[in-house]
Amino acid sequence: MNKITIAIDGFSSTGKSTIAKQLAKKLEYIYVDTGAMYRAVTLFALRKGHIDAENFSVNDLVADLDAINLTFKYNDSLGFAEMYLNGENVEKEIRTLHISEYVSKVAAIPEVRYQLVKQQQKMGKDKGIVMDGRDIGTVVFPDAELKLFMTASPEKRAMRRYKELIDKGDKVAYEDVLRNVQSRDYIDSHREDSPLRQAEDAVALDNSDMGLKEQFERILNLANRTINP
Template sequence: MKKITIAIDGFSSTGKSTIAKQLAKELEYIYVDTGAMYRAVTLYALRKKYIDADNFSINDLVSDLDNINLKFHYNEALGFAEMYLNGENVEKEIRTLRVSDFVSKVAAVPEVRYQLVKQQQKMGEDKGIVMDGRDIGTVVFPDAELKLFMTASPEKRAIRRYKELIEKGDDVKYEDVLRNVQNRDYIDSHREDSPLRQAEGAIAIDNSDMGLKEQFERILNLANRTINA
C-alpha cells in the first residue's frame, strides 16, 4: 500500500493534534506535532528571558537558535512522542497558558520558522507521515496528497482549552483563555511570514458541533480514499 503525506493546519485548540495522533496510529504513520516544536522554542526564550509581557529580544533569540536542540521521543505508555528540549522532557511545561501567551509571537519570527521548517521537511522525506501546525499544507508540504484545515468558533475552542487546562490542575479563567485564543488567531493570521490560511486544495473541517468519533471517521475515510486513489 502506498504511503502519503497528510498535512493538517488550523487555528489553535481545534483538536489538530488529537486527530493527527489518532490518524497516525490507525494508519501506522509517523506523527509530528510542529506546534510542540514552536512551543519548545518559546519555552527556551522564556527561560532565557528573551521574551516577556513587555519586551521581545528577537536578535538574542535568533543568535541562540543553534543552541536549541529539539527531539521527539516516543512514550509507549502514552502512545505518542513527547517533546524534549536539549535533552529535557518539556511536554507538560510547553502546554501551559504561559507558553501559549507567547508562542504565536515566537512563531512569527522568520528565522525561527526557517530553522524548524527545514527540520520538518526532513522528517517527511519518506512520506507515511501526519503533521499538524499552521503552515504545513502551505509551506512545509505544499504537495501533500491530503490537506486538511481545522476550524471552530473561538468560543467553542476556548471552552475546550479551558477544560483541558483545568483537568491538568492549572489555575486559569475562561476569559483569559478566550482572550489567548483570539490573540493567537490574529497573530497567526496576520504575520508576514507564512500566515495561517487554508492551503490550496485543503478540505475544511469545522468541528464546532462535531463529536470526536464523527470527526475521526470522516477524516479517516478521506485518508483511505486518498491512499487508495
C-alpha cells in the same frame, strides 16, 4: 502499502493534535506536532530571558537558535511522542497558558520558522507522516497528498482549551483563555511570514458541533480514499 503525506492545518485548539495522533496510530504513520516545536522554542526563550512581559528580544533569540536541539521521543505508555528540548522532556511545561501567551509571537519570527521548517521537511521526506500546524499544507508540504484545514468558533475552542487546562490542574479563567485564542488567531493570520491560511486544495472541516468519533471517521475515510484511490 502506498504511503502519503497528510498535512493538518488550522486555528489553535481545534483538536488538530488529537486527530493527528489518532490518524497516525491507525495508519501506522509517524506523527509530528509542529506546534510543540514552536512551544519548545518559546520555553527556551522565556528561560533565557529573551522574552517576557516587558521584553521581546528577537535578535537574542535568533542568535541562540543553534543552541536549541528539538527531538521527539515515543512514550509507549502514552501512545505518542513527547517533546524534548536539549535532552529534557518538556511536554507538560510547554502546554501551559503561559507558553500560549507568547508562542504565536515566537512563531512569527522568520528565522525561527525557517529553522523549524527545514527540520519538519527532513522528518517527512520519506512520507508516511501526519503533521499538524499552521503552515504545513501551504509551506512545509505544499505537495502533500491530503490536506485538511480545521476550524471552530473561538468560543468553542476556548472552552475546550479551558477544560483541558483545568483537568491538568492549572488555575485559569475562561475569559483569559478566550482572549488568548482570539489573540493567537489574529497573530497567526496576520504575520508576514507564512500566515495561517487554508491551502486551495485543502478539505475544510468545521468541528464546532462535531464529536471526536464522527470527526475521526470522516478524516480516516478521506485518508483511505487518498491512499487507495
